[in-house]
Amino acid sequence: MLPAADLMEAFNAASARDPRERRPRRHxxxxxxxxxxxxxxxxxxxxxxxxxxxxxxxxxxxxxxxxxxxxTSLEEVLAAAFTRHAESMARVFDERLSAACDREAAVEAVITLVADDLLGSSGDLVLSVELYVAAARNPALRAVTQAWMARSRTALERHFDATTARELDALIEGLVLHSALSTDPMTPEQIRHAVHRFLR
Amino acid sequence: MLPAADLMEAFNAASARDPRERRPRRHxxxxxxxxxxxxxxxxxxxxxxxxxxxxxxxxxxxxxxxxxxxxTSLEEVLAAAFTRHAESMARVFDERLSAACDREAAVEAVITLVADDLLGSSGDLVLSVELYVAAARNPALRAVTQAWMARSRTALERHFDATTARELDALIEGLVLHSALSTDPMTPEQIRHAVHRFLR
DNA sequence: ACATCATATGTACAATCGTACACATGATGC
DNA sequence: GCATCATGTGTACGATTGTACATATGATGT
Known part of the structure; x- marks a missing residue:
């Protein structure tokens, strides 16, 4: 166990530095x-x-x-952050769907996407909703969400016709959001049931 | 046309009153x-x-x-506002669905709900998404959204079984949100197609 | 009539914010 | 080596915020 003085020193160095001393420049x-x-x-x-x-x-x-x-501004930070988030989400979407070789595999990919990827990390979900709100009043962010939606729709169109892709995209959105806001989120089995019902 | 002085007087009285004079007390x-x-x-x-x-x-x-x-606080204002919004939305939901006397009418009610009521007023839509975000970090608001969701699900269960109601509720959520965020919102015909496809 | 008090109004204050800017330093190219 | 400048660091400032609070006024019950 460290002496109290050392603990204090470590604490100061890590988070609450003495404001009198300049922090060392970091490369x-x-x-x-x-x-x-x-x-x-x-x-x-x-x-x-x-x-x-x-x-x-x-x-x-x-x-x-x-x-x-x-x-140059806080807006720029938010734009950069949300752009990175959308890119990250779209990449997952792309990967899951491009890995599917037939329609049946594509359906499974969608289920995995919703049940595991999207509902799995609550952080990503919150980020998405925050982005929606921010986009409602920021044209730059609106462009980000639209690019994201277009990309996910294109990914779905690898396996489904355009109309189905669009409707399925909406269903995914609804299942994720609805499930996330609920006290009892839908189980993977319920997700599977809903997707199969729509694509039957 | 009014003289400039009168215009100025009206302006001051309406919005930018002279700060030196106390505004009359209003009942x-x-x-x-x-x-x-x-x-x-x-x-x-x-x-x-x-x-x-x-x-x-x-x-x-x-x-x-x-x-x-x-x-007593700004939080209380937001809670009161969102509670009123959710109540208003739920009432529309209730009215549309309780007016339907058979399943076919219920399907039409859902379509009207999405295409007219929900997508019709962009203000309500924005309010809903703002509520979702606020609810993510405020337990009181989370309770508001959950009560709202429970109520709309119950309204759907007047005409559909529990599983269908839940899935349909999610689809509605997705169609509305997805459509609202898109540059080209879905047309009522597309909404109708999606709902019929799910309930076919 | 009149006292009471719920309601209405104006203002002060500390905290926090975005942003600007002065200064420090060391990686890099010559 | 060494000058340069991209990058790192600290601080100041005006604006805005939530909230507290002193004061004013008229609707209401008696």
Whole structure:
């Protein structure tokens, strides 16, 4: 066990440094990327409303000034963060569906997508809803969501006709959102039932 | 045409009163209700993030102090506003479905619900998504959404079995949200097609 | 008539915010 | 080596916020 003095020193160095001493300059390439990730963490945990320069900087453990150096405004941070989130979501979508070789496999891919990927991480779900709200009032973010939706629809069209793809996309959206907001989320079996019913 | 002086006077009286003169006291029963409506207006137009005491007071044309008199906190305002919104939505749901006397009419009711009621007023849609986000971090609001979902499901169960009701509820959610976020919203015909396909 | 008190109004205050900006430092190209 | 400048760091400032609170007024019951 460490002496109390050492604990205090470690504590100060890690999080609550003595404000009188300047923190050592760090060589930190890719800090901008880390800040975007930190922004996503904050948005998921606290919401866009609580996402401030200072909070992101605290999570990323960088001084406040670093935010204004890497981003010209808070809007730019949010745009970068949501763009990364949408890209990440779309990639999962692409991968699942391009791995399916026939229609039956595609149906299974959709079920896995909803039950595992989308409902599995509550953080991603919250991020998506936060994005929807933010997009309602920010044209740049609206473009992000539309690109994302177009991409997921295209992925579905590898296996389904255009009309089915669009309807299925909506069903997925509904199943995920509805399930996530409910006290008793739908089980994978219920998801499977709903998808099969629609595609039967 | 009014003289400029009269215009100025009207302007001052209506919105930008001379701060030196105290505004006349108004007998205003039901002001609390009006404030909740004003809050809903602000949330729909500017978002929860921009919903402040001062902005609501401005929209309702009451002094700031009136907000803190009628509500102990901003959270209470939001809770009251979203509760009213959910109640209003649920009522529409109830009315449409209780008016249907057989299953065929119920299907038509669902289609009307989505295509007309839900997609018709973009304000209500925005309010719903704002509520979802707010509910993600506020237990009181989560209870509001859950009560709302339970009620709409019950309304559907007047005409459909429990499993179908739940799946249909999710589909409705997806169709509305998906359609609203898209550049080209689904047409009533497309909505009809999707619902019929699911319930066929 | 008049006292009471729920309601209405105006203002102050500390906290927090986005952003600007001055200064420090070391990686990099020459 | 060494100058340069991209990057890192600390701090200040005006604006806005939620909330508290002092004061004003008229509807209501007696």
């Amino acid at each position: 930190d390439p890719g800090r901008r990327d880390r800040l975007i990730d930190a922004a996503l963490t904050v948005i998921a945990e606290r919401g866009v409303a609580a996402t401030t320069h200072r909070e992101i900087a605290r999570v990323a453990d960088v001084p406040l000034g670093s935010m204004t150096y890497h981003f | 205003d029963p039901g002001r609390r209700d009006r404030l909740i409506d004003a809050a809903l207006t602000v949330i729909a137009e500017r978002g929860v993030a921009a919903t402040t005491h001062r902005e609501i007071a401005r929209v309702a044309d009451v002094p700031l102090g009136s907000m803190t008199y009628h509500f």
